[in-house]
Amino acid sequence: xxxxxxxxxxxxxxxxxxxxxxxxxxxxxxxxxxxxxxxxxxxxxxxxxxxxxxxxxxxxxxxxxxxxxxxxxxxxxxxx
Amino acid sequence: xxxxxxxxxxxxxxxxxxxxxxxxxxxxxxxxxxxxxxxxxxxxxxxxxxxxxxxxxxxxxxxxxxxxxxxxxxxxxxxxxxxxxxxxxxxxxxxxxxxxxxxxxxxxxxxxxxxxxxxxxxxxxxxxxxxxxxxxxxxxxxxxxxxxxxxxxxxxxxxxxxxxxxxxxxxxxxxxxxxxxxxxxxxxxxxxxxxxxxxxxxxxxxxxxxxxxxxxxxxxxxxxxxxxxxxxxxxxxxxxxxxxxxxxxxxxxxxxxxxxxxxxxxxxxxxxxxxxxxxxxxxxxxxxxxxxxxxxxxxxxxxxxxxxxxxxxxxxxxxxxxxxxxxxxxxxxxxxxxxxxxxxxxxxxxxxxxxxxxxxxxxxxxxxxxxxxxxxxxxxxxxxxxxxxxxxxxxxxxxxxxxxxxxxxxx
Numbered sequence: 001x002x003x004x005x006x007x008x009x010x011x012x013x014x015x016x017x018x019x020x021x022x023x024x025x026x027x028x029x030x031x032x033x034x035x036x037x038x039x040x041x042x043x044x045x046x047x048x049x050x051x052x053x054x055x056x057x058x059x060x061x062x063x064x065x066x067x068x069x070x071x072x073x074x075x076x077x078x079x080x
Numbered sequence: 081x082x083x084x085x086x087x088x089x090x091x092x093x094x095x096x097x098x099x100x101x102x103x104x105x106x107x108x109x110x111x112x113x114x115x116x117x118x119x120x121x122x123x124x125x126x127x128x129x130x131x132x133x134x135x136x137x138x139x140x141x142x143x144x145x146x147x148x149x150x151x152x153x154x155x156x157x158x159x160x161x162x163x164x165x166x167x168x169x170x171x172x173x174x175x176x177x178x179x180x181x182x183x184x185x186x187x188x189x190x191x192x193x194x195x196x197x198x199x200x201x202x203x204x205x206x207x208x209x210x211x212x213x214x215x216x217x218x219x220x221x222x223x224x225x226x227x228x229x230x231x232x233x234x235x236x237x238x239x240x241x242x243x244x245x246x247x248x249x250x251x252x253x254x255x256x257x258x259x260x261x262x263x264x265x266x267x268x269x270x271x272x273x274x275x276x277x278x279x280x281x282x283x284x285x286x287x288x289x290x291x292x293x294x295x296x297x298x299x300x301x302x303x304x305x306x307x308x309x310x311x312x313x314x315x316x317x318x319x320x321x322x323x324x325x326x327x328x329x330x331x332x333x334x335x336x337x338x339x340x341x342x343x344x345x346x347x348x349x350x351x352x353x354x355x356x357x358x359x360x361x362x363x364x365x366x367x368x369x370x371x372x373x374x375x376x377x378x379x380x381x382x383x384x385x386x387x388x389x390x391x392x393x394x395x396x397x398x399x400x401x402x403x404x405x406x407x408x409x410x411x412x413x414x415x416x417x418x419x420x421x422x423x424x425x426x427x428x429x430x431x432x433x434x435x436x437x438x439x440x441x442x443x444x445x446x447x448x449x450x451x452x453x454x455x456x457x458x459x460x461x462x463x464x465x466x467x468x469x470x471x472x473x474x475x476x477x478x479x480x481x482x483x484x485x486x487x488x489x490x491x
Contacts, residue, residue, distance in 0.1 A: 016149055016241075017244060018149070018151060018154065018241075018244055018248070019243075019244035019245070019247040019248050019251075024187070024248060024251065027154055027155075027185070027187055028187040030154075030155060030185065030187075031155070031156070031157035031160045031185045031187070031188055032157075032160070034138070034142075034155070034157040035157045035160055035161065038134070038135070038138060038157070041134055042131065042134065045134070
């Protein structure tokens, strides 16, 4: 948003004052929080790839085969 | 000594962002590594703090939040990740360069700087203002910013929170233990006069160095022009052609459009093409694009009669120093670092900021008086060789590293 330099227009969208001591205290810890979330995310992704990902593959294949078999069966009934 | 260079990327601006220091300081016994976000080189000494696409996703989300709330460099966690890296643990000194390009949270700086002796190069004035990277005549950075006269320049803000950012910087720098490096007297004065950084005791003026001997001698001028296809008797004006507002191309175009040139003139433009179409009738235009080839780079300076740098903001002006090393005079605007680097008015020529008429007069003066242009060029070459030798730059930088490490060791 542009303004004409009038100080009264400064910080017109002042819903958030992040320079107050309390806000600064909160923001000070935010990167620690984000890095923690990030490393958790990476840990879970790695865990999924190592375990759950592999375990889920046979189930998905089995489901796909059942669906394929049903579709073929249905087509066979229609043709008859 | 192990030195960790930190910058948002490696190859862009490699001459001053720490990347070239990896090779330059090796013969002196300094083992440098570089931490970046975006790694473009294959150099094993460079590593990225991003591990994968998850990080890029996090970065994009944080960028949106910062943009929405008109804040800048308060949320990005990447610099914090340094503390987990073995390169950081092994470093005797950490040298921070352009880290305010969405790489950090300001709040992490005191914490990181306490862990290791830290040097920070102020390439621009971002740390001294509430938003912009150069005040460009605005004086509000001296008193707390707010009521910013132009929120659209780098780094733009939707709402004016420049006063808040200014206060946060003041609070962060209040207890920051750092050696500050600046490349020009102009920037040193800004740092000293700033209420945010004025109290810092260790501010070092380390002008960038240059390998002046690699620039072509005066007698190569005719050959360079022949190779580039420039008529030998033309007056050749070299400049950077870019849409970036800070580089002031529009002032040069205005100046050149004022009247037809008194003698045949070639405009030798480097960087972006097709920005000079309005001048095509009166001038011979040669656009080189972005020049990476070193021999072409030196040839372009050799073929020129003058370098024009109409920047409205410049923390140093490496192209000016390169033109001086090549023996070419430099015309610039007052109010940036370029006049002090080019020693205007004895060597360079500085005209009032934004004054296209004065800019044109300075160019006409050099076109008409070749003896004056030569004298200025020779003086510039002497200054570049005597005071901006690359070895001298490395000496000064290693002195800063040694003193920062020694002070920390003693304390």
